[in-house]
Amino acid sequence: MDLSRRGFFKVLGAGGAAIGTGFGTANASEIPAPSEDSLGCLxxxxxxxxxxxxxxxxxxxxNLPAPEESFEExxxxxxxxxxxxxxxxxxNKYYPENIGTLTWRERPTFVKFQCMHCNDPSCVSACIVGALTKQENGAVIYDAKKCIGCRYCMVACxxxxxxxxxxxxxxxxxxxxTFCFEYVKDGGLPACAQVCPREVITFGKRKDLLHLAEWxxxxxxxxxxxxxxxxxxxxxxSWLYLSSEPFETIGFPKLSDDPPPRLTEKIQHSLFQYFAAPVILYTFLGGVMMATGFMKNGKKKISDKPSQKGDTHES
Structure with a gap:
């Protein structure tokens, strides 16, 4: 045997660690809890x-580029x-729709859209270099210096x-x-909330905004x-909405309560648990076979066998 006792136990230990890591990864995920003081807008x-x-x-x-048509248009x-x-x-502007036997209000509904700054952001989970991060105050911010342009965040959102x-x-x-992060962290307001003449947007702690909405x-x-x-x-x-119309009729997607990162991690963890571990095990066994010369010895035995042609003797 070419493999020493010490070398064998090194291979055995490495394989065991790899399998342990595979199972450990499958159970490592936890849903991040939002801060009690996280901010938002209603x-x-x-x-x-x-x-x-x-x-x-x-x-x-x-300092964004000016639009083709003025903001007064x-x-x-x-x-x-x-x-x-x-x-x-x-x-965006949405005209009333008839939903079954119900006829909703006659006036159109206007809805402001922007990044929702999710509590458990899919974009942050998808970013492989950490260019997007969730801050304690609720904002999801972007670091251009880290970005490699993979655009996984766009697919995940x-x-x-x-x-x-x-x-x-x-x-x-x-x-x-950006949730005007640089201004908000110093006690300022998001630009949209600060300027709104109709006080459509209320800025504050998310928990207080939920109480206000319920009231x-x-x-x-x-x-x-x-x-x-x-x-x-x-x-x-972090952004919350009230409406007199069903939300699916005014531009909002109908989504599950489960954060998408939790779903993808469940899939990944299932793969680790039911697929990766056997692969690691077979890789480990293959490594042991190669290290102990099993394959080499097997080939040698086959090559040492005389061929049928060699067994034929001339009379």
Whole structure:
């Protein structure tokens, strides 16, 4: 045997550690708990008139390129828009719809959209280099210096928020709402919440915003649908919404309460538990066979066997 006793136990120990690591990984995940002091915004869509002041304030604070049409131009609301690398927030206009036998309000609903700053962000989970991080105050922020441009965050986001600078060939970045992090951490307000003339956006601690939303719904049951969007969707978001219309009719996706990262981790962990461990085991056994010369000895025995041609003797 070519493998010494000490070498054999080294191989055995390495294989055992690998298998142990595989099972350990399968049970390592925990759902991160949001901070009690995390901040957020409550958007009461029943108050919004679509003035686009929030878009303008966001554009100016972040030095974004000017839009093709001025912010006073309200005809742009007739077409549904999405956030992009030049617009961190947009307002859309939705006309009333008939849902079954119910006819909802006659006036259109205006809805402001931006990054939702999820409690358990899919973009953060998907980022392989840590360019996106969830802060204690609730903001999901981006570090361009770490980004490698893989754009996994764009695929992972359930709200389709992150946008990529495809036109920037040299230093492209992923762009999205920052929750005005640099201002908020010093006690300031997000630009959109600060400028809103109708006080559509209420900024504060998320737990207090939930209490406010519940109070509004309780005292105005005919005004609001009985749902706070963002309270539970994808594990909860920092941005919360009230509406007089069903949310699925005003641009909001219908999502599970489970955070997507928990689902993907369950899949990964199942693979580790039921697939990776056997692979590691067979790899380990193969390594032992090679190290002990089993394969070499087997080949040698086959080669030492005389061929049928060699067994034939001339008479």
């Amino acid at each position: 958007v009461d869509t029943t108050l919004c008139v679509g003035c686009r002041k929030c878009e303008q304030a966001c554009n100016q604070r972040h 309200l005809t742009v609301l007739e077409k549904e828009r999405r956030m992009d690398e030049t617009s961190y927030t947009v307002v 359930p709200f389709q928020v992150p946008a990529y600078e495809f036109d920037n060939a040299l230093t492209p970045q992923v762009r999205k709402c 509004k719904m309780k005292n105005n049951p005919d005004k609001y649908v009985d749902h706070i969007y963002g309270q539970h969707e994808v594990g909860g978001t």
